Amino acid sequence: MACFFRRHIASKLSQILQQPEDVFISALSAVPVSNKQQTADFRLSIGTLFKDGIVPSNGDVQSQAEALLNELKQDRVVEEVSTGRGVINFRVHRKLLVQKMLGPCGKDDDTFGLNSELFNRLEKGRTLVEFGSPNIAKRFHAGHLRSTIIGNFIANLKQSIGNDVIRVNYLGDWGMQFGMLGAGFDRYGSQEKLEENPLQHMFDVYVQVNREAEMNEDLRHAARDFFRRLEHHEGKAMALWQHFREISVKEYQQVYNRLGVHYDIYSGESFHRVQTQEVVQELQHLGLLKITEKGTAVVDLSPSGDMSSYSTVLRSDGTSLYITRDIAAAMDRKEKYTFHEMIYVTDKSQENHFHQLFQVLLAMGHSWAQRCRHVPFGLVQGMKTRHGEVIFLEDVLDEARARMLHNMSLSKTTKEMDNPEDTADKVAISALIVQDFKGPLEADYRFDWDRMLQAKGDTGVRLQYTHARLCSLVHLQGNGQELEFDHSVLVEPRTISILQHLLHYDEVLYRSAQDLQPKHLVNFLIKLCHLVASALRDLPVKGSPPNVAQARLQLFSRTCSVLANGMRILGITPVDKM
Numbered sequence: 092m093a094c095f096f097r098r099h100i101a102s103k104l105s106q107i108l109q110q111p112e113d114v115f116i117s118a119l120s121a122v123p124v125s126n127k128q129q130t131a132d133f134r135l136s137i138g139t140l141f142k143d144g145i146v147p148s149n150g151d152v153q154s155q156a157e158a159l160l161n162e163l164k165q166d167r168v169v170e171e172v173s174t175g176r177g178v179i180n181f182r183v184h185r186k187l188l189v190q191k192m193l194g195p196c197g198k199d200d201d202t203f204g205l206n207s208e209l210f211n212r213l214e215k216g217r218t219l220v221e222f223g224s225p226n227i228a229k230r231f232h233a234g235h236l237r238s239t240i241i242g243n244f245i246a247n248l249k250q251s252i253g254n255d256v257i258r259v260n261y262l263g264d265w266g267m268q269f270g271m272l273g274a275g276f277d278r279y280g281s282q283e284k285l286e287e288n289p290l291q292h293m294f295d296v297y298v299q300v301n302r303e304a305e306m307n308e309d310l311r312h313a314a315r316d317f318f319r320r321l322e323h324h325e326g327k328a329m330a331l332w333q334h335f336r337e338i339s340v341k342e343y344q345q346v347y348n349r350l351g352v353h354y355d356i357y358s359g360e361s362f363h364r365v366q367t368q369e370v371v372q373e374l375q376h377l378g379l380l381k382i383t384e385k386g387t388a389v390v391d392l393s394p395s396g397d398m399s400s401y402s403t404v405l406r407s408d409g410t411s412l413y414i415t416r417d418i419a420a421a422m423d424r425k426e427k428y429t430f431h432e433m434i435y436v437t438d439k440s441q442e443n444h445f446h447q448l449f450q451v452l453l454a455m456g457h458s459w460a461q462r463c464r465h466v467p468f469g470l471v472q473g474m475k476t477r478h479g480e481v482i483f484l485e486d487v488l489d490e491a492r493a494r495m496l497h498n499m500s501l502s503k504t505t506k507e508m509d510n511p512e513d514t515a516d517k518v519a520i521s522a523l524i525v526q527d528f529k530g531p532l533e534a535d536y537r538f539d540w541d542r543m544l545q546a547k548g549d550t551g552v553r554l555q556y557t558h559a560r561l562c563s564l565v566h567l568q569g570n571g572q573e574l575e576f577d578h579s580v581l582v583e584p585r586t587i588s589i590l591q592h593l594l595h596y597d598e599v600l601y602r603s604a605q606d607l608q609p610k611h612l613v614n615f616l617i618k619l620c621h622l623v624a625s626a627l628r629d630l631p632v633k634g635s636p637p638n639v640a641q642a643r644l645q646l647f648s649r650t651c652s653v654l655a656n657g658m659r660i661l662g663i664t665p666v667d668k669m
């Protein structure tokens with residue numbers, strides 16, 4: 092595997108440069124596969140060695156690269172060493188490349204690339220990822236879908252490289268919207284409709300009550316009154332609220348199942364409404380609370396204490412705010428789950444909110460807030476279905492599935508299958524995910540049904556299609572589990588390109604784990620699909636001599652499992668047939 096070569100080269104360098112092996116592990120990178128046949132497999136950047144203070148610079152990169160080159164000898168692993176601009180290139184023995192990349196990789200294929208030394212440099216421990224977090228009764232928006240799939244990716248990634256992950260959904264389950272909903276339900280609610288289609292009915296009531304409240308002072312009053320009753324935990328109001336919450340969670344769970352997402356904890360703003368009082372007392376006790384002329388309570392976050400930046404934690408009527416509940420929630424989670432790091436995933440409009448949250452926690456003396464991180468993402472424009480604006484997440488999934496089913500029915504290559512709906516669902520979801528993950532998360536993008544569902548483009552459909560083709564090849568032609576095979580026949584450039592590309596896998600995961608961006612993995616997998624397409628064309632299994640066929644199957648089988656593992660980390664369920 093890649094780590095074998097990396098370790099070997101690092102140890103060579105360590106002997107020459109008299110530095111621990113470790114420092115070279117991440118200074119080495121696999122060389123990107125290009126159309127031109129690559130000869131080198133790994134590359135060491137001299138500039139990086141300078142930057143990291145591993146080697147003192149004499150100002151002339153090239154001469155230092157040449158000097159190092161003179162000391163590096165070929166051996167049983169490295170067959171050629173050369174210099175490029177500011178780099179040293181290593182080419183490993185082809186036979187060994189085939190052997191290591193296609194050999195067993197631990198208990199099973201699912202661990203390929205996951206035992207890399209690269210990950211030793213990352214902090215391990217418990218990671219709490221908070222994502223999804225829709226608001227009950229309010230309309231769903233594309234941001235909630237983005238948060239769900241991005242958070243799920245981050246959780247999967249962290250888990251696969253050895254962190255203990257806790258997945259939290261922080262529902263918007265408290266606030267004035269429940270005053271409106273409660274008052275509205277008293278007037279136009281129907282138990283029957285609520286049981287039948289809870290999200291739709293709550294949404295309808297919410298829309299109607301908001302519309303009427305604009306002209307109706309009594310209704311506004313009733314809504315405030317209902318929320319006041321909630322804040323005082325009055326039995327009847329609480330029971331209705333509880334019911335709204337429970338049926339919503341049940342509905343959400345169905346959609347999350349469909350998306351392949353699960354949560355360890357369904358928390359929400361309501362959980363922390365009592366603790367907010369304690370937070371405020373503690374802030375006061377620490378001397379961090381200021382009362383403004385308007386009667387609100389704030390924490391001054393400006394460096395020089397001139398209130399040029401501050402965070403409001405209590406309204407003038409003494410009620411808590413979004414940030415107050417977040418402060419309480421963070422402290423509560425730290426105590427309950429003793430996480431090492433905590434990650435929040437929301438759209439970028441909340442960047443300032445989280446910045447302030449972490450500042451307040453730090454001011455309170457919670458140094459662990461340094462290991463809290465907000466992952467912001469951009470807006471999605473134009474997410475519409477045939478029926479118009481999207482109101483529920485399910486609408487998007489249904490439309491995606493219907494469109495995919497239609498495309499499948501038109502395609503000549505579509506296979507007979509037991510449950511086409513289920514396949515269409517999985518493929519459509521992968522199309523949504525890949526469209527979303529291709530660029531940097533912070534960028535906005537335009538939602539485009541046709542483009543994301545193209546079978547030939549760089550899409551989730553393409554990933555699934557390639558996976559299904561590899562699966563059927565491996566299943567049809569052999570079991571692919573044969574570990575004894577003739578390595579010597581795998582010499583074609585197409586084979587070497589795939590193996591060289593697989594050398595990147597651990598690097599790609601390492602980079603993603605640092606910046607939490609899925610684009611590295613998406614682009615890696617898409618490129619893999621391109622390489623596979625050429626290999627399937629030029630390296631036939633059927634009709635080749637048995638030893639060649641067997642060796643090629645081994646190549647395709649390993650490729651198939653890396654593709655599947657990568658897809659799973661992205662949150663995609665690979666299909667075997669389509």
Ligand code: ARG
Binds near residue numbers: 221224263417
């Ligand atoms: N429910 C919020 C919204 O829809 C997102 C919650 C984000 N998480 C947090 N801890 N504030 O905007």
